[in-house]
Amino acid sequence: MSVYNPGQDDEDNDGEGSACDELPVDCAAERPALYPSIVAQGGSLTQEQCNAYLQVEAQQCTTTCTYVNYKYWVWGQARYACCYRDIDYHACTGCPGPSPYCPNPELVCTGPTG
Numbered sequence: 760m761s762v763y764n765p766g767q768d769d770e771d772n773d774g775e776g777s778a779c780d781e782l783p784v785d786c787a788a789e790r791p792a793l794y795p796s797i798v799a800q801g802g803s804l805t806q807e808q809c810n811a812y813l814q815v816e817a818q819q820c821t822t823t824c825t826y827v828n829y830k831y832w833v834w835g836q837a838r839y840a841c842c843y844r845d846i847d848y849h850a851c852t853g854c855p856g857p858s859p860y861c862p863n864p865e866l867v868c869t870g871p872t873g
Contacts, residue, residue, distance in 0.1 A: 784832055786841035793871035794828045794843030802839050804831075809842035820854035822861045823847070824868035845871035 786800045798812045809829040817823060824847040831840035847868070851861035 783834070783837070784839045784841060786843075789830060789841060790843055791828050791830075793873040794826070794845045795873055796844045796846075797841060798827070798844045799842040800840065802837070804829075804840040804842060809840070812842060812844050815846060818848065820851045820859065820861075822849040822851065822864050822867060824849070824864065826871040828871075845873060847872050 784800075786797045790797060799809060806829045809827050812827050813825045815823060815825050826845045826847075828843040829840060830843070831838060849862040849867045851859045853859045854861070
């Protein structure tokens with residue numbers, strides 16, 4: 760098999776050198792085990808844009824823990840990035856009700872669980 764742009768990396772093994780490939784990385788194949796969702800990808804995706812996916816709508820009677828993982832690759836002037844997310848929900852007790860108890864995020868939000 761010949762690769763377009765010989766001598767370049769072909770990160771996704773599609774036969775087109777990564778520097779010229781519109782989709783040079785297969786984000787699904789690169790997904791970290793504890794991050795089930797791909798929430799964004801692209802050549803101009805930044806860490807800050809990925810971090811914006813930490814914000815999720817609150818759900819009643821839960822403590823919500825959100826984590827993102829930003830991975831990027833660079834080939835000369837070209838780059839590509841993938842953003843992954845894990846959201847974990849911890850149920851509150853006595854909710855709904857007059858005195859619900861919700862788990863403390865500092866104690867239960869210790870890292871992604873997948």
